[in-house]
Amino acid sequence: MYVCLKLTLMQEIKAYVKLNKDRFLTELFELLRFPSVSADPKYKNDVLNAAEYVAAKLRQAGADQVEVCQTAGCPVVYGEKMIGPAKPTVLVYGHYDVQPPDPLELWKTPPFEPTIRDGKIYARGACDDKGQFYMHIKAFELMMQTQTLSCNIKFMIEGEEEIGSDNLGVFVQQNKEKLKADVVLISDTSMISMENPSLETGLRGLSYLEVEVTGPNRDLHSGVYGGAVANPITVLSKMIASLHDENNHITIPGFYNDVVELTEAEKHALNEAPFDLEEYKKDLAIDEIWGEKGYSTLERTGTRPTLELNGIWGGYIGEGAKTVLPSKASAKISMRLVPNQTSAQITELFTKHFESIAPPYIKVKVKPHHGGEPVVTPTSSIAFRAAEKAIEEAFGKKPIPTRGGGSIPIVALFEQELGIKTVLMGFGLDSDALHSPNEKYDIFNYYKGIETIPLFYKYFTALSAEN
Ligand code: BES
Numbered sequence: 001m002y003v004c005l006k007l008t009l010m011q012e013i014k015a016y017v018k019l020n021k022d023r024f025l026t027e028l029f030e031l032l033r034f035p036s037v038s039a040d041p042k043y044k045n046d047v048l049n050a051a052e053y054v055a056a057k058l059r060q061a062g063a064d065q066v067e068v069c070q071t072a073g074c075p076v077v078y079g080e081k082m083i084g085p086a087k088p089t090v091l092v093y094g095h096y097d098v099q100p101p102d103p104l105e106l107w108k109t110p111p112f113e114p115t116i117r118d119g120k121i122y123a124r125g126a127c128d129d130k131g132q133f134y135m136h137i138k139a140f141e142l143m144m145q146t147q148t149l150s151c152n153i154k155f156m157i158e159g160e161e162e163i164g165s166d167n168l169g170v171f172v173q174q175n176k177e178k179l180k181a182d183v184v185l186i187s188d189t190s191m192i193s194m195e196n197p198s199l200e201t202g203l204r205g206l207s208y209l210e211v212e213v214t215g216p217n218r219d220l221h222s223g224v225y226g227g228a229v230a231n232p233i234t235v236l237s238k239m240i241a242s243l244h245d246e247n248n249h250i251t252i253p254g255f256y257n258d259v260v261e262l263t264e265a266e267k268h269a270l271n272e273a274p275f276d277l278e279e280y281k282k283d284l285a286i287d288e289i290w291g292e293k294g295y296s297t298l299e300r301t302g303t304r305p306t307l308e309l310n311g312i313w314g315g316y317i318g319e320g321a322k323t324v325l326p327s328k329a330s331a332k333i334s335m336r337l338v339p340n341q342t343s344a345q346i347t348e349l350f351t352k353h354f355e356s357i358a359p360p361y362i363k364v365k366v367k368p369h370h371g372g373e374p375v376v377t378p379t380s381s382i383a384f385r386a387a388e389k390a391i392e393e394a395f396g397k398k399p400i401p402t403r404g405g406g407s408i409p410i411v412a413l414f415e416q417e418l419g420i421k422t423v424l425m426g427f428g429l430d431s432d433a434l435h436s437p438n439e440k441y442d443i444f445n446y447y448k449g450i451e452t453i454p455l456f457y458k459y460f461t462a463l464s465a466e467n
Pocket residue numbers: 128129161162163164165188189190203206372404405406407408409434
């Protein structure tokens with residue numbers, strides 16, 4: 001007698017992942033070996049090779065129309081599988097470029113030689129974003145192989161996210177038809193923990209700029225001129241220090257004008273999320289936290305605008321000592337923005353203010369770099385509910401909605417140019433050391449992501465059909 005067993009989707013997923021576990025990891029390692037640093041032109045070829053690799057893997061997984069699309073900068077990899085015009089369409093976005101690996105000497109193993117330690121993959125891009133977007137390609141392969149793909153999929157994997165996606169706006173504008181979709185799905189954010197799965201419902205915007213203070217027309221002997229001519233480093237330091245007041249509020253006039261304050265209920269919900277302050281301090285080896293008075297840590301990172309110094313330089317920083325009064329001092333500054341601030345407006349406010357506080361004995365130049373707009377993603381959409389259900393099924397726990405502190409500039413653009421909302425279904429952890437030495441991604445999270453994604457499609461298609 002034969003018994004016909006129909007496997008549930010979850011069983012099919014588990015079986016397929018089990019069978020292909022090692023290959024899934026080997027392929028991710030191959031991808032991680034490309035030093036695809038978008039910020040540094042010396043890696044240009046590696047960036048192109050990474051793009052070609054992603055395209056090849058999309059083709060192998062079963063995507064059609066796969067293309068490495070040229071832009072004025074690093075290429076965008078596109079691929080799709082259309083199974084029916086009446087079916088909904090999901091646009092998967094990710095980025096194959098990574099941050100520079102410096103400082104190299106702090107890595108325990110080389111950044112582009114992925115190494116497993118204690119169940120974690122150590123490599124630049126392991127979590128941000130190669131490990132995360134590659135889960136989508138493997139989940140797609142799984143759905144193709146098990147014939148469980150229930151809607152249309154488009155992939156758009158870019159190569160300039162880490163430098164502000166400057167050329168992506170044009171690409172999106174020129175490919176509106178090609179990119180048409182019902183929702184954008186992105187895994188490039190964090191969860192609270194694997195025990196407390198969560199979904200980010202917002203991203204902060206960004207305004208990035210560089211300032212330069214110039215004093216005398218040349219570097220001077222600090223004994224001959226020191227004390228009689230203003231030192232640009234001292235002046236810049238004072239100007240920078242004045243940008244926060246004693247309560248750590250930002251002092252730029254008008255900076256908070258458009259900021260939307262959370263309602264008490266929203267604040268309450270946000271602070272309900274599990275957060276262990278002692279653990280947080282321990283992880284960072286700090287004795288005390290810091291921040292804007294009147295707000296909790298979760299409010300500060302998720303809902304408040306900030307101003308950070310990213311780098312500062314000037315004068316002599318080589319070996320030994322050189323007695324010099326430098327001609328110039330500079331700094332890189334970023335401001336994280338929240339609804340309804342805009343990058344252009346904040347850049348303008350900063351520039352005006354910084355110029356106005358410049359004392360007469362120096363000159364100041366403000367050079368804007370790139371920006372991005374803040375977003376809040378809907379929590380009542382079909383796609384968000386599908387993500388909730390997928391996570392609940394895969395993790396055995398309902399995800400907690402949270403507000404993330406990072407930025408993904410293209411998300412606001414998808415909304416603006418294509419009218420498509422985004423679901424941020426990230427599987428990283430804040431402690432994965434994104435942008436830091438020894439970036440990592442837990443192998444467990446990698447497989448968990450691959451298992452969760454097909455469930456998202458199942459629920460998204462089913463819920464779409466109901467509506
Ligand atoms: N994946 C991050 C953004 C992120 C990280 C969002 C963690 C939420 C949680 C992304 O790759 C990133 O680093 N973005 C940059 C912005 C870019 C314009 C340089 C950022 O947030 O600094």
